[in-house]
Amino acid sequence: MSETTEGCLLYLITPDRIDDLDDFATKLDESLGAGDVACVQLRLKGVDDDTIVRAAEKLMPIAHSHDAIFLINDRADLAAKVDADGVHLGQQDGDVPSARTLLGHGKDIGVTCHDSMHLAYKAGEEGANYVAFGAFFPSDTKDTEYRPELDILTVWDEVTELPCVAIGGITPENCRELADAGAHFVAACSSVWNHPDGPAAAVRAFNEALA
Ligand SMILES: Cc1ncc(COP(=O)(O)OP(=O)(O)O)c(N)n1
Numbered sequence: 019m020s021e022t023t024e025g026c027l028l029y030l031i032t033p034d035r036i037d038d039l040d041d042f043a044t045k046l047d048e049s050l051g052a053g054d055v056a057c058v059q060l061r062l063k064g065v066d067d068d069t070i071v072r073a074a075e076k077l078m079p080i081a082h083s084h085d086a087i088f089l090i091n092d093r094a095d096l097a098a099k100v101d102a103d104g105v106h107l108g109q110q111d112g113d114v115p116s117a118r119t120l121l122g123h124g125k126d127i128g129v130t131c132h133d134s135m136h137l138a139y140k141a142g143e144e145g146a147n148y149v150a151f152g153a154f155f156p157s158d159t160k161d162t163e164y165r166p167e168l169d170i171l172t173v174w175d176e177v178t179e180l181p182c183v184a185i186g187g188i189t190p191e192n193c194r195e196l197a198d199a200g201a202h203f204v205a206a207c208s209s210v211w212n213h214p215d216g217p218a219a220a221v222r223a224f225n226e227a228l229a
Pocket residue numbers: 059061091092106107108109110111128129130150151160183185205
């Protein structure tokens with residue numbers, strides 16, 4: 019992922035369970051067709067490796083057909099196995115150098131940094147391609163104990179070239195303030211998949227808000 023001249027872009031996170039993969043693939047295709055999405059992160063939880071691999075094999079070509087990169091959450095080994103574009107690592111998901119060894123240099127590694135500039139500098143020094151700060155707002159997807167101030171995005175943008183992702187409770191209504199504060203990407207899950215008018219409408223609304 020690189021900083022773009024297009025401003026702040028949407029980073030789409032899948033639900034943590036996908037019961038009907040064919041149906042979800044159709045929704046993803048429609049959603050990505052509704053507006054710019056820089057990245058799709060496959061974030062399945064509590065499922066076996068085969069389920070993640072099958073989902074990645076079905077969904078990654080859809081992401082690529084819409085010029086979105088495709089990342090796997092948590093698992094650098096599975097990201098390497100399916101030749102995904104990279105991995106997103108939390109603080110408990112292994113270290114960046116080990117992921118880099120598995121993935122090679124052409125791939126993206128993102129790191130959760132909560133509300134910590136210290137963790138972000140460390141991730142950058144270890145070779146991460148982006149850092150993620152959050153949760154900026156209460157999230158329906160994940161309870162988190164960290165609540166950064168908006169200015170961490172501003173300071174990060176001023177002092178480094180490494181892109182930053184804002185995450186946590188982000189909606190079409192509140193994403194603009196994160197973009198204005200310096201986020202290069204806004205990551206969203208529930209506000210897209212649970213949008214009352216459907217996920218494609220949510221992607222359109224994010225695009226309008228970020229334009
Ligand atoms: C873009 C992005 N930022 C943060 C996270 C959270 O990662 P982690 O802390 O490992 O928590 P889980 O998502 O694994 O529950 C993320 N997935 N993506």
